[in-house]
Amino acid sequence: MFKSYDDEKTFQLITAACKVSGLPLETVLEVFGQTWLKFCMDNGYEEMLRTLGGDFTSFVQNLDALHAHLSRTYTKLNYPSFRCETNNDGTLTLHYYSKRSGLYYIVLGVIPQIASVLYNQKATITVDSREEQDIENGILDDHVIFTVKLSKNDGNTTVNNKEDSSTIENNKELVCIRPTFPKQTIIQAKHFCNIFPYHLIFDENFVIKQCGSMIQILLKTKMERGSSLTSLFDLTYPRVDFTLTNLMAFINSAFLMTSVKKRNGHSLVLKGQMRWMPDISHMIFISSPCISSLQELKAMDLYISDIPLYDVTRELILLNQQRMAEMEIA
Structure with a gap:
């Protein structure tokens, strides 16, 4: 099989x-x-x-x-x-x-x-x-x-x-059941960027309009107005050219983006979901660091506290570490 x-x-x-x-x-x-x-x-x-x-x-x-x-x-x-x-x-x-x-x-x-x-x-x-x-x-x-x-x-x-x-x-x-939505958001951009530290919002020309706090910290790059997404990240999955047409075509896929700039010799790899917002013609990328072990965490100079409490990546890392420890004991 x-x-x-x-x-x-x-x-x-x-x-x-x-x-x-x-x-x-x-x-x-x-x-x-x-x-x-x-x-x-x-x-x-x-x-x-x-x-x-x-x-x-x-x-x-x-x-x-x-x-x-x-x-x-x-x-x-x-x-x-x-x-x-x-x-x-x-x-x-x-x-x-x-x-x-x-x-x-x-x-x-x-x-x-x-x-x-x-x-x-x-x-x-x-x-x-x-x-x-x-x-x-x-x-x-x-x-x-x-x-x-x-x-x-x-x-x-x-x-x-x-x-x-x-x-x-x-x-x-x-x-x-049809959900209701507020007429306007009540959360400030600063709070949104801290609550979702690994998100990106960009327009049709891949100009970054908003960026999560941890992405900026890890890349040691302040996202100034006009920063280009394609100059900071490569699209590694799906294996398609990094164009808006392809992002829309594969919108139901999980996306992997790898930073061009390396940290301690390692690129930042983000895994997440793209969602097109037609009312403002912008794309939002909600992601997490693509990390599954403490070794990868250390290589990126990251700590578990750098990953939000709601993010299942925490459990994945700890579960994998527990499994490795049990194998060593056995």
Whole structure:
């Protein structure tokens, strides 16, 4: 199960399946997509999949995060990226990006299964357009745009649907609740920068407008007006060119940014989430230091107290240290 096969062998297998079944390539890939969800659920991932999102859209929006998690185990995984937009007519626009050309037919099979099995909905999916897009240094990604229409399921699902009526009702209650927001923020920028010491806000031209306090301290750089994000940090994940178009395309991914300037011979690596703020045309990057051990903490001349109390990075470092100590004792 953990063995990796290159695409050449995969396509040889698909070609053989086409010859034996007499079905065209597109149909074989779509049928594969229809069985993929059941395969994953039958092999230990059912609970993870059922808790990924409270509704279909949330599920799709979090697929990139799931893939990033799985890449720690499946290190050679070359996974696609998904982005979902809600249209005025209630349909969804689904963006699919992949460096593996021609596999998008799998999406046509797996999306209806996700809707039916996990959310008791019927999904009709059609291909709107397909193009090759330059994402990184001339490397072309397959960019396919689908339209997804969701409707109430007739109750017949092709894979066991273990979601009971009480769970469905709870989900309905969550969906019906609409949060309220103040007309204006009551927190000063100074407090925001201290509470979220590893955040950045920048405009469409990558000019930094606001920066967390610890980033400035660690880089020994005051963020003056007009400071350029791309002169201070390199985008190391996703592996795409550092452009606003790419940030928007992979907005559901976890981002890694590495400082150009080094501290004690080590770069500051930040891991976090990008969020576009359309009302002011700015992007906010909420992050944490990408550190998992006391050794890495010391190398950066950092202390645990430099990491906010709410940040799970603290627990990760201490848990890893405890595990290492237990191994030494054993």
